Amino acid sequence: MKKTMIALAICGTLLGTASRATAATVTVDPLAPWLGFMNVFELPSNGGGFVFNGPWGTPDLVATFSGPVLTLAPNSVNDVSNFWYTPSGGPGSTGNKNMFASMYVEPTAGALAGQSVTFTGRVLSNTFVSPYTVTAFIKDFAPDYSSFTSATAVLTAAGDFSITHPTAADPARHVQYGFETVGPNVWITDAAAKGSMRIGTVPEPATLALSGLCSLAALVLRRRRA
Numbered sequence: 001m002k003k004t005m006i007a008l009a010i011c012g013t014l015l016g017t018a019s020r021a022t023a024a025t026v027t028v029d030p031l032a033p034w035l036g037f038m039n040v041f042e043l044p045s046n047g048g049g050f051v052f053n054g055p056w057g058t059p060d061l062v063a064t065f066s067g068p069v070l071t072l073a074p075n076s077v078n079d080v081s082n083f084w085y086t087p088s089g090g091p092g093s094t095g096n097k098n099m100f101a102s103m104y105v106e107p108t109a110g111a112l113a114g115q116s117v118t119f120t121g122r123v124l125s126n127t128f129v130s131p132y133t134v135t136a137f138i139k140d141f142a143p144d145y146s147s148f149t150s151a152t153a154v155l156t157a158a159g160d161f162s163i164t165h166p167t168a169a170d171p172a173r174h175v176q177y178g179f180e181t182v183g184p185n186v187w188i189t190d191a192a193a194k195g196s197m198r199i200g201t202v203p204e205p206a207t208l209a210l211s212g213l214c215s216l217a218a219l220v221l222r223r224r225r226a
Helices: 002-020 188-194 206-225
Strands: 023-026 034-042 050-055 063-066 069-072 097-105 116-126 133-141 148-155 159-166 174-184 197-200
Touching (some): 034 063, 116 148
Antiparallel strands (some): 034 050, 116 197, 133 148, 133 174
């Protein structure tokens, strides 16, 4: 009984600390307001210089949800111009730009200010071929988006990921979390051969597991008293 009471005391301390902590956990929620942004660069073989950027629809990235599962795939531009493809667009052509496709959520400014933000998820599969990469990120932008701090993790093998970043206590700042897929654009009929990544949600946060263990300890104590 003494050991059980000690366990309950520890649980109370841990859960109390968790509830008092200024922290937030976000994950891969298909119902969240996901946004898209594309940065376009020349291929490294052409110098790698910046070309342009701007908001893109998430299906255009390509980043799509099917139920709770997010699939990230190489970008395909439906334009036969030699700006996008060499020698021009069509099956077997070579992508002529390096695409930095960001799929992300940006809560209302200040909503995550001054918190330890954790972004979690589960890579279900990854069939991307080189040079394609996917990076999970949390970014904390200045009010005018001129600079940011961040935490990142390059995603490779199947399994869980978790990154944490302490955000600045400024209600005018903007916090984003999501994924950046980088690699050359590819003609749509050739995209499947370049692979993709499927990402889902980690089923149970650690705090819920701890709460369950504490509930079990309390049940054991009540039975012993009975």
